[in-house]
Amino acid sequence: MAENVTIARPYAEAAFKQADGAGALGPWSEALDKLAAVAADPQMQTLIHDPKLGEDKLAELFIGVVGDLDESQKNFVRILVENERLQVLPEIRDLFVERKNEREGTLDADIVSAFELDDATLNTLTQELEARFKAKLNVSVSVDPDLIGGVTVTVGDDVIDASVRGKLANMAAALKI
Known part of the structure; x- marks a missing residue:
């Protein structure tokens, strides 16, 4: 969906800059794979769109389900939750991988x-x-x-x-x- 790609682009760029600056393109790519898979899960989609679930609780739950994330990746999830952008994680991952592949040739x-x-x-x-x-x-x-x-x-x-x-x-x- 073109709209989702447009929404995802600045987040993918931010994730890429963070990962590239830390020399961690591989770990970030793996983390984004996990994040996108969790975000695409139908049960998680229900929770993402639940207005009764607060931002902090959703971020905590999402990070807990994904598991092994470093602090910058957890902060990235919190920003996505705060801006209601968890649903575009698959597009963020795809854009990130494109940039990573471009960098690596x-x-x-x-x-x-x-x-x-x-x-x-x-x-x-x-x-x-x-x-x-x-x-x-x-x-x-x-x-x-x-x-x-x-x-x-x-x-x-x-x-x-x-x-x-x-x-x-x-x-x-x-x-x-």
Whole structure:
């Protein structure tokens, strides 16, 4: 949702500056993963929107559920509670990860394969993609049998469709001309 991203941006920037200044991008990224997961939980959503629950109690409860946070991360949660922004934690996390990846020179790559990829094939594919995009890739792999064969790769806005389904669709489009 575009509105949530707009609301989340200054908080993500603040978290990034805090983490970067402390040399703690990794720990902050892990903490934001946990915070976003807790904020997305339906039971927690009910508590977040409960007008009877005070800010201090909500912050205390939220921090208690998340668990292992350092003091600056706890303060970040308190600020989010105070400004009624806990619900945008998933967007804050996503924006933070984008900035972290940019800083580290890495990109996210989503590979969808028709079949399970063995380690050797995945390593070869990852090396070829890293050479093509001239960046280190954080690769996530999923299986979609509807592709029939091959893979699709999404890196940022770039999509490489090397699937049989994609080739059949291209042939069908060419035959309609």
